[in-house]
Amino acid sequence: MVTLAEVAQHAGVSASTVSYVLSGKRSISATTRHRVEQSIRELGYHPNAGARALASSRSNIIALMIPLRTDMYVPVMMEIAIAVATTARTHGYDVLLLTGEEGPDAVRRVTGSGLADAMILMDVELDDDRLPLLRDGGAPARAKPRVGDDQPSVLIGLPADTTGLTCVDLDFAATGALCVEHLAKLGHRDIAVIGEAPAVYERHTGFAERTLDGLRSRARELGLRVLHRPCEGGYDAMAVTLARVFDERPATTGFVVQNESAVEPLLALLRQQGRAVPEDVSVVAICPDQVATQASVRLTSVAIPAQEMGRHAVEHLVAKLDGRGSDEVVLIAPELTVRASSGPVPSGS
Amino acid sequence: MVTLAEVAQHAGVSASTVSYVLSGKRSISATTRHRVEQSIRELGYHPNAGARALASSRSNIIALMIPLRTDMYVPVMMEIAIAVATTARTHGYDVLLLTGEEGPDAVRRVTGSGLADAMILMDVELDDDRLPLLRDGGAPARAKPRVGDDQPSVLIGLPADTTGLTCVDLDFAATGALCVEHLAKLGHRDIAVIGEAPAVYERHTGFAERTLDGLRSRARELGLRVLHRPCEGGYDAMAVTLARVFDERPATTGFVVQNESAVEPLLALLRQQGRAVPEDVSVVAICPDQVATQASVRLTSVAIPAQEMGRHAVEHLVAKLDGRGSDEVVLIAPELTVRASSGPVPSGS
DNA sequence: AATCATTGTCGAAGCGCTTCGACACACTAT
DNA sequence: ATAGTGTGTCGAAGCGCTTCGACAATGATT
Known part of the structure; x- marks a missing residue:
């Protein structure tokens, strides 16, 4: 492996100069810089990650924690993960993939070892046992918890108590409201909500309950x-x-359907019962666009903005790592796309 | 952050002793070991990853490269990724998530920087441009490419030329053969294969072509x-x-269907045409079990052993890192599960 | 001509860990 | 008693990088 020192020698400068060329933390004359860059290219130099992490106490790694058992639709999680990884790269970070298996210990391990500089948690439960660790930066009991010293984190999903946390999520309450509004405008008076599996509600997963709350209160108003x-x-x-x-x-x-694996069965069953979509009944789905467009009837839907969530999460995290940025809850406004599955109530009814 | 030295002081031993307790590379008396372990627990010590990597030139990280545009069914990829991550943890490794975006450069970067000790590549194309880099360990032109010095890697999927490479994959040729055999046994003589999108074949993705070859040659025999x-x-x-x-x-x-997003449409269309499954036509799918069991007709299928592939890949890699293990191609034998979508040919035909 | 910033470069001191050789000590075998 | 053989522990030397203070050299300001 070629080292900084070898590059320095090859370029006829000191090691620190090479370092400053790389980091840009001090001004370097154009001639020197070019010479160093040339040497780097010629020798095929890559800075050693471990040494860098040790000297700078920055690993340039963001940990992404995906729970093992998830309430999210898998392709959505994947899309978020990919978006996180690619966005992180554009900011010079790599992504460490953590599964929920280790639970809170993973947070401690990664925080304690300096393996990652920051953390993104997906599919957060309302009362998640990893949250206390994140609030005080992973240090169980420290004398002076200095501000900014802790491990920044961003949650994808919304827990019950968001104090001291940064969260990114689709505004599910608004989503629920948006769906009923659309149906109300078309003249529908009786709405059925096909939700996620009962277990999801029992586990008090935030997004399912918030959708329902938003939907119900808007329905009441209407x-x-x-x-x-x-x-x-x-x-x-x-x-x-x-x-x-x-x-x-x-x-x-x-x-209103909020369960990807119920979408197609619902359409099939309605068809089978002789209820035409959208002539007799209207269907609005809360699902990724891919599901909406690939269904047997192109679905009017509110999309899950997976990419946007991943991107936002990383960008907030990077801002925090740079000393900018703050704790806040970012709710992404839902957008409803009208397709072929919703229409006015049948006049005969 | 608490350091090794602090633990050593707290336990009244030298730093090297603590290190040996941690690594087990030299024998330590039971009393000393207990004392050190006690101190570690009391102080909440976590070894610093960067320092460790620098000193030992081992990062204990495995890179997992997922191409951006993938031919695999997304949930399957996710399942593999999760299996890789959890299996890696049981061997003391963490997983770095790389997307294909950077292409071969990512291989160079990770190899060169010592960020990861090894690499797993998913969804390999028959003629993948990352392969040359892996064959010689990522060093573009080295005087003495010493054996064992390079970055071990395992591919999930099979390229055209596997020399010097380790690969894990489902035996798709056998899978194709297995499917026709099943149909032949039931008396079917005319088989239609519904494959992946044309683009997949144009890209010469291995698994699609191998399935077809295996299927065709067995069909010819039969x-x-x-x-x-x-x-x-x-x-x-x-x-x-x-x-x-x-x-x-x-x-x-x-x-025989080898395209998850064609499965349900096929069943719906057959139904619509008045062809009953399995009475009039039989359907065998090559897909994850979840798809097979959630379809409107429970599908006779060959499962994609995602977990097994992920686990195998990691275990091979760890073996290589430990100096055991060798370059070889592991093909997982397909298993066909008979469900409700296949039956004997209609007697009337 | 003397003074003061400014700019570009260097040397050296670590960052926290692993690992090698040395060594003290307690045994066993002469 | 002497040499030999393990054990268990320590000290010190790095691993490759960042970063701080120092210091020439240059140009601007009196």
Whole structure:
């Protein structure tokens, strides 16, 4: 491996000069800089990451923690992860992939060892046991918790208590509201919400509950009736759920679906029952665009802005690492795209 | 941050002793070891990753490179990535997430900087431009490429030329063969293969072509007729493809599908045409179990062993890093699970 | 002509760890 | 008693980089 010293020798300058060329922390004359850069290229020099981390106590690595069991739709998580990785690279950071398996210990390990400079947590639960560690920077009991000394972090998802935390998420409450508004405008009065699996609600995952809250309160204002039913994915579960919905609210003409694996079954079952979409019933989905456009009926939907979330998270983190930036909650405004699955209520009804 | 020296002082031993307790590379008396371990716990010591990497020239990090544009089904990639991360942890390694964006440069950067000790590449193309770098350990032109000095790597997927490379993959040729065998046994004589999108074949992605080769040669032995049609995902594309299939080969009764986003459309279209599955036509899929079991008809399928592939890859890599292990190609034997989508040919035909 | 910034470069001191050789000590075998 | 053989521990030398203070050299300001 070629070292800084070898580059310095080759260029006929001191090691520190090479270092300053690399970091740009002191001004270097153009001639010297070019000579050094030339040597670097010729020798194929790459600074040693370990040495750099040791000397500067900065690893230029961001840890991305993905829980093992996730409530998010997998492709969305992947999209976020990819967005995080690519955005991080543009800022000179690499990404360390952590699974939830180790739990809070992973936070301690990474923080304590200086493996990563910062941390992004995905799919945060309302009451997540990793949060206390992040609030005080991972140091369990320190005399003087100096500000800015701790491990910056950004959550993707919103916990119950956000004090001292930075979070990025889609504004799910607004999303829920947006969906009913759209249906209300089309004249629908009875709305059924097909939600995530019951387990998701039991685990008090933030996004599912917030969607529902936003949706319900807007529905109340608009005078609509809402029936919420959690639903496991797949055809059989959906069949049961759907039967119950029409049993309880035969006048239902609008559906809001927040469960990717229920989307296609719902459409198939409605078709099978002779209910045409969008002529007889309207369906609005909360899902990635890919699902919305690949479904058997092109779905009116609110997209999950995966890339944007990943990008935002990294950019906030980098800002924090640079001393700019602050703790705040960033909610991304939802956007509803009208496609072929929603239309005015049937005039006959 | 608490350092090795502080632990040593606290325990009343020298720094090297603490280091040996940690690494176990020299024998330490039980009493000393306990005392040191106690101090470590009390002080909440975590070895500094950078210092460790510098001193030992081992980062204990494995790089996982995921191409940006992928031919694999996204959830499968995610499953592999998670399996890689968790398996790596059990061997004391962390995982660095690299996207394909940087291309071969990423290999050079990571290799050159000692950021990672080893590398796993996913979704390898038949003629991948990252491979030459891996064969000689990432050093473009070195005088004496000493054996064992280079960056070990494992590919997930099979390139055209595997000399000097270690690869892990599902045996797709055997998979193709297995699928036709199953259909042949049930009496089907005319088989249609619904493949990945045309772009996948144009890019010469290994797994698609190998599946087809294995399938065709076994079909020839068994005297079956095979019609292969690449297909984009989604309903519209599938409708066109399916119409052409029955146009060209009206006697088709068996389908092999290797395209997750074509599975559900195919089932829906068959149903719509009044062809019952499995009574009139049989469908065998090559897809993750989750897709097979969540489809509207539970699919007879060959699973993609994502976890196993991830685990294998890491274990091979760790073996190489430990000086054990060798370059070899590991093909995982396919397993076909019979579910509800395949049955004997209709007697009337 | 003397003074003061400014700019560009260097030397040296670490960062926290691993690892090698040395060494003291307690044994066993002469 | 003497030499030989392990054990368990220590001291010191780095690993390759960053960064601080020092210091020429240059030009601007009196």
